[in-house]
Every structure is written in structure tokens, then in C-alpha cells.
């Protein structure tokens with residue numbers, strides 16, 4: 001299972017969490033990675049943890065102001081990027097452009113979507129993975145795998161129907177090893193989570209718990 005920890009703009013210490021993710025990764029067969037804010041990517045990547053961006057823009061080098069360029073994110077040490085997170089939504093053409101920009105920079109891609117219908121559309125753009133995250137469950141601590149298992153199962157089917165090379169992750173409310181196991185049982189290849197680690201009093205203990213059954 002892939003466990004991707006999105007730090008959003010939570011007031012956490014990105015280096016403390018990066019170090020914990022790196023250390024826990026060494027204790028498990030699961031693959032762990034962290035997605036800090038763009039400004040923290042370089043320092044986080046220097047810890048040796050697998051580092052992702054939270055977003056890249058559908059642009060190239062040139063006359064763009066205030067954008068995040070895929071090549072710069074890769075130069076800073078990221079190996080992948082989220083695209084179209086529910087808190088950073090893009091138009092369809094821009095999701096396509098961001099996936100193409102990430103490919104150009106050799107970044108792995110996870111296209112996020114709210115529901116199975118959008119998962120099918122996201123998978124059609126040829127990312128490495130898609131992630132289904134019902135927005136109403138994000139940050140609630142109620143795991144999507146428990147509150148709405150059907151949405152996860154339908155997302156797996158929707159992606160398979162379009163392109164079975166595209167992996168499916170799920171997210172929203174995931175915070176325990178039990179939630180990760182439930183996501184695995186529903187046919188996903190990983191989880192995308194944030195508050196369960198970024199807001200934890202002890203992020204290392206939260207990460208240990210997440211991978212404990214894997």
C-alpha cells in the first residue's frame with residue numbers, strides 16, 4: 001500500500017513529519033511519502049523522504065507569475081505531484097495540462113476526484129494514479145472506507161473501466177491502520193491522508209499505527 005501524507009498548510013513542522021515518514025518507511029513494506037507546501041519541498045526532500053508536491057500548474061518555463069512550475073518542483077527534489085486536490089480544484093483542461101507538465105518533468109501523478117464519475121474522467125487523462133476523496137469527509141476523522149465504502153468500490157471499477165494501469169487511492173478521514181486495511185480490502189492501492197498525521201500530537205506514533213497491519 002502507498003501512504004501519501006499531505007501536509008496542506010497545517011501549522012506542523014514539515015521536517016519533523018518528513019523525518020518520521022522516512023523512518024517509518026524503513027520499518028514497513030508499505031511505501032510512504034509526504035507532500036509539504038511547495039516552499040518546503042527542498043528541505044523536506046533533503047531528509048531523504050519520498051517527497052511530493054501538492055500541486056503544479058499547467059504551464060511551461062516563461063512568462064507566468066505566481067505559478068508552480070513542474071520542473072522547479074522536480075529540481076527541488078519532488079518525485080510526484082497531486083493534481084486537482086479538492087482544495088485546489090482545476091478545470092478539466094488544466095488538469096490535463098498539469099498532468100502533461102508533470103510528465104514532462106518526470107513527476108509521478110495522482111489526480112484527485114470527488115466521486116467515481118470524476119475518477120473515470122481523471123483516469124482518462126493517463127495519470128499514474130487517481131484518488132477518490134469525498135470532500136464532505138475530508139478532515140472529519142470519519143474514514144471514507146467506513147462512511148462510504150461504495151464510493152471507493154465504485155471508484156476502483158470506474159478507473160478499471162477506463163485504464164487498468166491507473167492505480168486508485170482513497171482519502172478523507174483516514175487515520176488508523178484499520179482504515180488503511182479497509183481501503184486495501186476495498187481494492188485500492190493506497191491512501192491519501194492529512195490531519196491524522198499533520199494534526200497529531202505525536203506524528204511518529206500516528207504513522208506507526210497506520211502501517212502496523214501492513
Ligand SMILES: O=C(CO)COP(=O)(O)O
Nearest residue numbers: 138139172173193194195
Ligand atoms: O484531503 C485529504 C488528503 O489530501 C484528506 O484529509 P484528511 O486526512 O484530513 O481527511
